[in-house]
Amino acid sequence: MAALDHWTTVAVEIAHTRSLDETRGAAIQAVLSYSTQTGERRTRVHTLTLRCSPHLQEVFRHFQAQTLLAFYCKKMYCTVMERPLQELREELQTEVTEALASYRKHCSSAAVSTGQLVLPQYLRALPVYVNSLRKSEVLLPGMRTSVHQRLQLRCQVLGMDACGTATHFYPQLLCLHTLTENSNTPPELRGALRCTAVSLEPRGLYLIHTPLTLLLWVGNQVPANTLAEVFNTSYVPSLPSGETKLPDLDSPLSISIRSLINTLNCQVSRARKLWVVKQGDTCEEVMQRHLVEDKSPNGGASYADFLYHLHVNSVRLLQ
Numbered sequence: 001m002a003a004l005d006h007w008t009t010v011a012v013e014i015a016h017t018r019s020l021d022e023t024r025g026a027a028i029q030a031v032l033s034y035s036t037q038t039g040e041r042r043t044r045v046h047t048l049t050l051r052c053s054p055h056l057q058e059v060f061r062h063f064q065a066q067t068l069l070a071f072y073c074k075k076m077y078c079t080v081m082e083r084p085l086q087e088l089r090e091e092l093q094t095e096v097t098e099a100l101a102s103y104r105k106h107c108s109s110a111a112v113s114t115g116q117l118v119l120p121q122y123l124r125a126l127p128v129y130v131n132s133l134r135k136s137e138v139l140l141p142g143m144r145t146s147v148h149q150r151l152q153l154r155c156q157v158l159g160m161d162a163c164g165t166a167t168h169f170y171p172q173l174l175c176l177h178t179l180t181e182n183s184n185t186p187p188e189l190r191g192a193l194r195c196t197a198v199s200l201e202p203r204g205l206y207l208i209h210t211p212l213t214l215l216l217w218v219g220n221q222v223p224a225n226t227l228a229e230v231f232n233t234s235y236v237p238s239l240p241s242g243e244t245k246l247p248d249l250d251s252p253l254s255i256s257i258r259s260l261i262n263t264l265n266c267q268v269s270r271a272r273k274l275w276v277v278k279q280g281d282t283c284e285e286v287m288q289r290h291l292v293e294d295k296s297p298n299g300g301a302s303y304a305d306f307l308y309h310l311h312v313n314s315v316r317l318l319q
Contacts, residue, residue: 007269009161011074020052056106060120069129069169070162077138077154085141089134093310096130099123101314117311125170127310128303132169132292135300142289142298156212156270164211164268171195171213171290176205177226179256196293196303202279205230207257208290209264214272217287220279229253241281243273 004010012030020026032044053059072095076088100119108118119127137145138154157168173193193199193206200206202221207214218227224234229251231239246258265272277287285297293303301309 005269007161008159009070011071013071013075022052022054025052026050056102060103060107061122063120063122064162065123065125065129066162066166068123068126069133070160070165072130073133073160073165073169074158076133077158080138080154085139089139092130092134093313096127097310097313097317099126100310101317104314105318114315117307127307128293129166129169131301131303131306134306135292135296135298136169137289137298140296140298140300142296144285145298153212160211168210168212170292172207172209173199173290174207174209174260176207176216176230176257176260177203177222177253179253179260194293195291197288197291200279205257207260208287210290211268212270212272213290214261214264214274215287215290216274216276218276218278226253230257236278239276239278241276241278241283244276245274 014028016026026049028048028050030046032046034042034044036042072092076092080088103120104112104118107120112118134140138150138157141150157165160168173195175193200217200219202219203223204219205222205226206217208217218236218239220236222236227236227239228234229249230246230253232247232249233239246254246261248258249255261274275283275286277284288294288297295302295305
């Protein structure tokens with residue numbers, strides 16, 4: 001573990017062999033031994049005390065979707081070298097299905113109909129997270145993904161914290177062409193768009209942000225004045241595709257976009273290059289992989305289909 005830095009997050013799975021005491025709670029203690037830069041040995045003790053409850057409703061109320069995603073990601077990516085990928089994808093689906101069935105049986109109202117989807121309040125994002133993990137390049141490789149690329153991606157994602165993992169598997173899709181309409185509020189604070197092709201308008205500019213990727217999607221009907229303010233050209237076909245650097249222009253839109261990109265780059269641990277993806281271009285498949293609510297190019301199910309599948313299977317478990 002000598003390569004750990006302050007960006008790295010480690011997941012630990014803990015099991016208990018005896019019943020838990022509701023009055024006393026549970027204490028988890030970890031000891032970290034390390035050496036300083038000068039060679040001095042140090043020991044740091046971490047103690048975490050948790051409440052225990054006999055009510056399953058309380059357990060679901062304190063779940064965190066991002067934390068579960070980070071745990072599932074590290075668990076699956078660590079065993080990807082030892083087990084078949086199909087088996088790992090099925091295990092993920094089974095875990096979520098059983099959780100939804102348990103919540104439906106023990107925590108939901110008796111008035112819930114069979115056809116009604118029931119999700120825990122704090123786990124509403126878990127199905128889309130897990131579906132994105134299942135169809136990731138590591139667990140469901142595409143035809144154009146080499147073994148070396150998959151191994152590199154696996155190593156990069158394994159060290160991410162919960163927030164970075166969530167952004168990796170559900171990217172931030174930000175609208176840029178309206179950036180100057182409310183310059184006092186950054187687009188990341190206005191609320192990101194849903195990661196689906198329906199969110200992309202041909203007359204717009206959109207930024208896909210993950211800890212590893214920065215993509216600028218340009219619609220084929222973007223107004224000439226918008227292109228001139230950002231790229232110093234008024235013709236979409238003349239824009240270069242792939243890795244690029246935005247020109248330093250004095251227009252308000254250009255200044256806002258470059259400032260946003262600098263801010264996002266400061267939030268990640270790795271240097272990223274900006275890639276321009278034009279609508280209808282051959283490299284648009286890179287963008288499609290990040291629209292995780294749609295069916296992926298490598299055959300992964302859409303979020304709507306996966307959610308329906310989870311619902312049907314969880315109801316079937318209870319019959």
